Amino acid sequence: MNQEWESIVFHDSLKDGRAGCKLRIEGLRAIGETENKEKFVLDLRDVEIALGGTANNVIYLKPKNNKHEAKFSVRDRSILNALKEVGSADILDQVQSFQKKVWGHRFWLLWSFILFDIILFGTLGIFYFYGVDIAVSMIPYQVDEKLGNAIFHSSLDSIVASQSIDPEVQKAIEKIFQRLLDALEEKPYTFALKIVPSPDVNAFALPGGKITVFTGLIQKSETPEEVAGVLAHEIIHATQRHGMKKMVQHIGMNMLIYAIIGNDISTVSDLLLRNSKEFLGLHYSRNMENEADEMGFALMKKAGIHPKSFQTFLRKLPDTAGNFSSATEWLSTHPLTQKRILKMEELLKNSMQGFEEKPLDVDWQYVQKALK
Template sequence: MAIPARYYDGLVSSAQDAELRYEQDAGGALVVLGPSGAELARWPAGALHLVPAPRGEIRLGANGVADGARIVVRGDDYIGRIRATLPLLTQRQEQERGRQIRLMALSTLALAAVIAAYIFGVPLIASRLVQLVPPGWEDGVGQTVASQIEASIGGDAGLPLCDADPESLANRAIARFAQAALADTNAPFTPDVRVVRSDIPNAFAVPGGRVYLFSALLDAARTPDEFAGVLAHELGHVVHRHGMEQLVSTAGTGLLVGFILGDMTGISVAAGVGASIIDARFSRAAEREADRFAARVAQRLDFQPWALANLIGRVAQDSDFDRALALFNTHPLTEERLRDLTLLGQDRPSGLEPPFTEAEWRAISIMCRR
């Protein structure tokens, strides 16, 4: 007895009423007959496969026919007859389900591997990846990050600089110190130190050579050694490109993709990370490198690198915990670091030039006072 069905030839959207007949000759074939008994299609049994269908319906497709060609059968009795006549359909369905499960498992493992590489792999090799970044591109990325930071600090009013005159005694002294610190380092960036009004005692460097020092930290510095120590430390982050390393760790492979695609401004990956740089904590290795750089600067200029530890420790003991959080959290003063800073301050040459004259330090110390 023939099985009633609906036949879609894949060429037009309308369906035709049809009947199905199975012929066992030559490997078997499913024959589709029209209302007049004319043969509409003949699909070899070996080419048949199941197509996803709602409950109470079975849909058949075949390899080598037009896309969209379907045979639709409704009714549990008719569906049972088809499955009994063509047991390979069920076997192929199970095989396809197993293939999809394996594919999903492999996709999940691949995704997990990508996530693991992003979270663990990229930060581990960030210092090496930074060497692939041209300094000119880092400078462009730094400008993007800096614009975000300055917008978050100053808003529409602009960056609240303590002293906007670059030719003032304080600014000229700070610029001279920064240039002297970077002398003989082959650093590709021109240092740009900006002292900003803020109640948060913090200092940080961004990619490309710009350093921000908040007025609350300057007010907390009691000696030129403490100020010179924190400034030399931040310039050490500039020389070793730790800001770019932090950005690579944060943005991951997207930063390198941006480089490959020619995004030389870094807007596609730097957007939204400016504010996070303020509270970013460098690795212990990066902090050690910056401390050692400050110690090397202290070999040429007369200040004690361990004075930085005094400043960090004093800020950490501030009665206002929220103010203390910034510098102490981003520059943690571990016992190991305190010991290293103390050792770095020993055996310094005599007869060194001080980093600032008395007049310069007096101008620096009051530059943020209204």
């Protein structure tokens, strides 16, 4: 039995000019038979083979000269092998030419997909590395301040309100803080310092310039300069909007879409505020930490505070057993790596030309005793 292919026959005698049919090859004829037993014949000695369809996946058999003959379309490319067996040199040439076109089309599709993937993943890569920065740059600074206040009030307000800080301790830490702020060239926010009575060795910058330091970290610091190093680091996290960036990364694509559209800042703000409780558990990226280290180093220099004190603080955080003991809180959100310490050493060797130290006028012995 001859092989048959599902086909569509085109002819003026048909209703709508077309109909489904079964197509078979018999000698030098292509014969299509519809469900109504109507037969249509195409002389293969006068056939033109063409490629068509929206995806170039349809084979057309149509008459070259007698335009009144039937025309057929077939999707099954196995019909090409049957056509080659007809024995016509013209058909053989057409089939070979057609197959070259098919392979050329497949090759073009393959490279189109490859190019599309390159563009897609390249765009995603750019978006991954730069999309957050672009989105955050479109969010007003007032949103940072609103978010920072919400985080503080929801997480720390009750702790601060329940316990008082010795006024002299408050003044001492504020004096260190103000020295750093005076050296800061651009202040996008009204900075504020909050001291939290807690044994945890921790400090962080909330979005909007609210810098929070725990009494446990102050006690861990042997000198006021060590506290200055941590505060400088946190101030840079605030000025570079690292907190807002990690919130945007946490919330994901929806946040970016809202921000990039840029027409509904209240929606952006609401979305951030709804996720504000997640902030304290989010980690800074390695790049953020490196940026805060290097820019904090420069800020300390400008303020006349020797940056080696921050390196000293970093070095003593891990204990001799390799654990992070009481410093786990700060380290949990500020990942410490050997590269960071080595980078600080490099900066201390190569970037201290012209530095003039101005000692901090703070009674550190009193601070330490008051916190015991």
